[in-house]
Each structure stands twice: as C-alpha cells, then as structure tokens.
C-alpha cells in the first residue's frame with residue numbers, strides 16, 4: 013500500500029509539469045497581455061505612457077524575457093508559494109485566493125454532506141423498493157430537481173428566506189457583521205446564511221446520485237453472492253447494508269476526488285446570484301479580464317487539486333475494496 | 340427402506356410474470372426426498388430445476404410467485420410442516436435458510452462477497468444460526484474449512500475470495516453451507532463451472548461430507564454422468580414438469596419415458612463401440628415433445644412415477 017502511494021506521488025510530478033506548461037500556453041493564447049490592458053485603461057483615463065514606463069512595466073512582469081524564461085519564472089515562483097500579482101485587483105494573488113478559499117470549503121463540505129444525507133438513503137430505498145410508489149415519487153421529484161436550474165432555485169430560496177425568515181438576501185453574513193471579527197454571533201449568522209447555498213448547491217447533485225446509486229445497488233442485489241447470503245439466512249436489512257451497499261457506494265468515493273477541484277470552480281453562477289465570497293466568481297472574472305497571474309493560479313490550483321483528489325479517491329477505494337489493494 | 344420422506348413436494352406450481360404476460364415455470368410438480376439419500380434433479384437448462392430449489396428455500400421473489408402446492412418438511416420423524424405456509428419474514432424462514440436447509444450454487448467465482456474475508460463469511464453462517472461467541476465461531480469455521488480440505492485454514496480465514504481458485508472457492512461455499520449441519524443440502528449444479536478434475540474432487544467431497552454429517556442431498560445437474568456417480572434417486576424434469584422419477588437404477592437402466600430414453604441415448608459415453616463415428620443422437624431425435632405433452636404423473640410404485648398415458652406404460656408396471 014505504501015509502495016502504491018509513493019509510486020502514485022512520483023507519477024504526479026511529470027503530470028503536473030505538463031499541465032503547468034499547457035496552462036502557461038493557454039494564458040498566453042488570447043491576444044493582448046497585461047501591458048496592453050494597462051495601457052488601455054491608462055488611455056481611457058487620458059494618460060499616455062512613455063516608452064520608459066512601458067519598458068519598466070514589461071520588466072516588472074518579466075515580459076521583456078523570452079517565453080521559456082517567463083514560464084520558468086512563473087513556475088518557480090508558484091512552487092515557492094508566490095502566485096503573482098493581480099492587475100485587476102491590484103493585490104497579490106495569494107491574499108485574493110486564500111481569503112475566499114475558507115468560505116468555499118465550508119460551503120462545499122456543507123452542500124456535499126447535504127447531498128449525501130439526502131441521496132444515499134433515498135437511493136437505497138428506491139432500489140430496495142424498486143417500482144414501489146416511493147420509488148416513482150422520488151424519481152419524479154429527482155427529475156424535477158435535475159431540470160431546475162440552480163440559479164432559479166437560488167432566487168426562489170432567497171425570496172422565501174427573506175419573506176419568511178427575514179434573512180438578508182445573499183452573501184454569507186449580515187451586512188453589519190461582514191467585517192466584524194469572529195464571534196459566536198457571527199458564527200450563528202453564518203449558519204443562518206449557509207443553508208441557502210447548501211440546499212441550492214446540494215440539490216444539484218442529489219438527483220443524479222440517487223439514480224446512480226439505485227442502478228448500482230439493483231445491479232449488486234442481483235449478483236449471486238447476494239443470493240448466497242440470503243440462502244445463509246441473512247436478514248434483509250443486514251443483507252442490503254453489509255454486502256451490496258458497500259460495493260454500490262464505491263463510485264461515490266471516487267467522486268470525493270472530483271470534489272476537490274469543484275471547490276474552486278463549481279457553481280460560479282450560483283455564487284454570483286447569491287453574492288457569495290467564494291472563489292468561483294473570482295475565477296470567472298480572472299478569465300474574463302485576462303488577469304494572467306490570477307487566472308493561471310486558478311487553473312494550476314485546479315489541476316493540482318484534481319490530481320491530488322484522484323489519488324485520494326484511489327486510496328479510499330483501495331481501503332473499501334480489497335481487490336484493488338492487492339493488485 | 341421405505342422410511343418417511345424428509346421433504347415431500349406436492350403439486351408445486353410457480354409462475355413468473357412480465358410485461359409479456361404470465362409465464363408458468365413449474366406445473367404441479369410432485370416428488371419425495373428420502374432421508375439420508377441423494378435425490379438428483381436432472382433436466383436441460385431452463386427446465387425449472389433452480390426454481391424448484393429456490394422454492395424449497397422460499398427464495399422465489401417478485402416477479403416470481405408460488406401459485407400452489409405444498410412442500411412438507413419433516414426435520415424429525417414426528418414433526419412436519421409445510422414450508423410454503425411459513426409467514427414471509429418470520430423467524431422460522433430465517434431458521435430454515437442456512438440452518439435446517441442449506442444451499443450451494445453453480446458459480447463459485449461469484450458466490451462469495453468480493454469485499455469480505457472468507458472467515459467473515461463462514462463465521463456469519465454460524466453466528467446467524469448458533470448461539471456462540473465470536474471466538475467459538477472462529478474455531479468452528481476453521482475446523483469446517485479444514486474438513487473441506489483447505490490447508491492453513493487459520494491463515495486462509497483472513498484472505499479474500501479473489502485469492503482462492505475456483506475449486507477452493509467452491510470448497511469454501513460447501514464449508515459455509517455445512518457448517519450449521521443442515522438436514523438438507525441443496526446443490527444447484529455445484530460442479531458445472533469447474534474443470535473436470537476439480538469436478539471429481541468436489542463431487543467426492545460432497546459425498547463424503549454427506550455421510551459424515553448425515554444429511555439429505557438434493558443434487559441438481561444437467562449431466563447424467565454426474566447423476567450416475569452421486570444419486571440414489573432421480574427426478575427427470577422437462578419444461579417445468581416432472582416426466583419420470585425413480586431410483587437411479589430404475590431410471591438409468593430401464594427408463595420408461597421417451598424423453599429420459601432420449602437423454603440417455605444422447606450421452607456420449609453410451610454410443611456403442613461400432614457407432615463411435617456416427618453423429619450423436621439428440622434428444623429430439625427420439626422424443627417428440629407434442630406426443631405426450633402435459634400428461635399427468637402416474638405413480639407406478641414406491642416413489643416411482645412417470646408422466647405417460649396409462650396405455651403407454653408397460654402393462655406389468657401399470658398401477
């Protein structure tokens with residue numbers, strides 16, 4: 013097992029290097045660079061930049077160097093934890109990203125737990141009572157959920173949140189507490205705001221997880237080893253939970269890996285509608301405004317999280333399923 | 340010898356329903372299984388052998404339905420009850436399954452859970468049916484594994500099925516079925532998926548343990564060669580009906596029903612030396628299905644039945 017993990021870690025390095033090169037090229041692809049956009053905004057304010065100023069700017073961003081050198085500079089700084097400087101926000105990328113990362117993680121974990129708490133019991137129920145009225149009911153509700161756009165649900169919940177509970181619309185905090193230091197009051201305020209994004213983001217995955225779990229479980233339940241267990245006298249509840257659920261659930265363990273990158277990117281639209289201080293909208297902005305260092309950092313972080321997440325999933329899978337462990 | 344049957348199936352009918360309609364799978368089948376004997380159920384695939392076994396274990400589930408008949412089980416000479424009358428989900432049913440009646444299956448490769456250890460799965464059978472501690476259960480499971488010929492049993496207990504060969508897995512399945520000393524062991528084509536050499540080993544293992552534990556065996560197979568090796572009594576099935584029953588000697592030596600005669604003629608080993616090169620006969624060369632379709636079973640002696648019109652039965656055997 014330890015061997016397996018080390019091997020996987022080592023193969024991650026070349027993978028990430030290739031990705032970093034692709035990311036760097038991608039950032040360079042669109043016409044124009046930071047200098048042109050800076051000059052453009054200066055011009056709009058009625059200023060002309062002198063040649064020396066332009067040269068100084070270029071030197072500041074390493075743009076006077078060759079492409080390979082620019083790449084190495086960027087990569088080297090990134091590895092050391094310096095992700096560069098955002099032109100648009102006039103702040104180091106580090107401060108911009110980490111500030112929002114905490115909230116993103118909180119929302120993502122809350123909505124994931126919500127999704128699982130809802131979909132796993134329903135999925136198991138639907139499989140065990142296949143074609144029962146409950147199965148049909150959840151199928152219809154699930155399909156409705158699948159067909160409802162997230163932002164629409166967000167708007168509806170915001171409306172009810174405001175009219176019924178008087179929760180201020182959008183954001184993670186009430187305006188008067190947003191800048192306040194952490195306190196019990198602020199924590200409670202966070203919980204009062206958290207449920208809307210939790211439900212909106214959480215329900216998005218629910219329907220598909222129910223369907224997948226139901227299908228997997230039905231598949232497992234018809235396997236001979238389940239019949240063997242029944243013939244042994246194992247009772248129905250134990251039969252479902254001890255044997256097939258364990259196997260049927262492993263696809264969701266692999267989604268834990270995909271969850272990590274989705275922390276950053278997913279639900280940008282929901283976050284914008286709900287005005288959440290998460291990383292999604294920031295990344296969208298960075299890509300739209302060609303904020304090179306910010307966008308590049310996001311893409312790189314996404315890739316790292318994807319690769320690490322996949323490793324995590326594989327390790328978890330190996331723990332659940334002995335066949336993988338021994339390969 | 341005419342002791343009481345341990346299992347007496349009477350007019351058992353099962354049907355499966357689907358969008359296409361109702362498909363009757365067993366039509367009023369009746370036969371007896373005598374205590375401590377091996378009754379082989381033989382028939383081509385799809386004839387309803389597994390459904391018969393599953394009905395005995397009350398394992399038929401929707402869309403299948405037992406529509407009539409009784410399966411009278413007499414665990415001891417004095418007591419008997421109809422398995423089909425047991426309440427669905429009652430303790431008696433779980434007591435029966437794996438306790439008084441155990442079953443082994445065709446596919447040893449998939450009959451064990453891939454994610455639990457061998458020990459876990461064998462011990463589970465003990466812990467369900469016997470009030471013993473986990474250490475005691477571990478001991479018994481180990482002993483049983485040794486009895487079915489698994490060496491280093493204690494170490495093997497912690498291994499997973501994928502670390503076992505097909506034959507070894509079938510031994511584990513046998514250990515799991517016999518560890519609670521069932522009164523009836525149902526073997527549903529236990530050797531069909533195995534190599535010929537392994538097949539012979541498993542057959543003799545089942546035979547040996549049958550005597551050691553003194554259990555009664557229902558042995559399902561489509562292979563008459565296997566029937567000759569293991570069976571005391573034979574039940575011939577075709578398309579959800581029983582065509583003939585009797586002792587292995589009666590059925591294999593002097594078959595009455597044309598279908599049984601066809602089955603025997605189609606056996607590779609039966610071809611006369613001179614006919615070696617000739618094409619093997621198929622059952623349909625001998626047996627015209629429509630000729631005797633749906634004839635009721637006629638009892639013509641001690642546990643000997645045949646589904647033929649009276650005038651087609653040799654006169655000296657007519658009831």
Ligand SMILES: Nc1ncnc2c1ncn2[C@@H]1O[C@H](COP(=O)(O)OP(=O)(O)O)[C@@H](O)[C@H]1O
Pocket residue numbers: 355362364382383384385386387388389390391402403
């Ligand atoms: N789960 C099921 N659903 C629908 N039909 C079934 C099912 N199991 C068995 N049958 C029907 O019962 C018939 C007999 O099956 P089975 O007892 O498995 O045959 P075999 O003699 O090969 O063991 C099959 O031809 C099939 O049509």
Ligand SMILES: [Mg+2]
Pocket residue numbers: 388389390527528
């Ligand atoms: Mg079968």
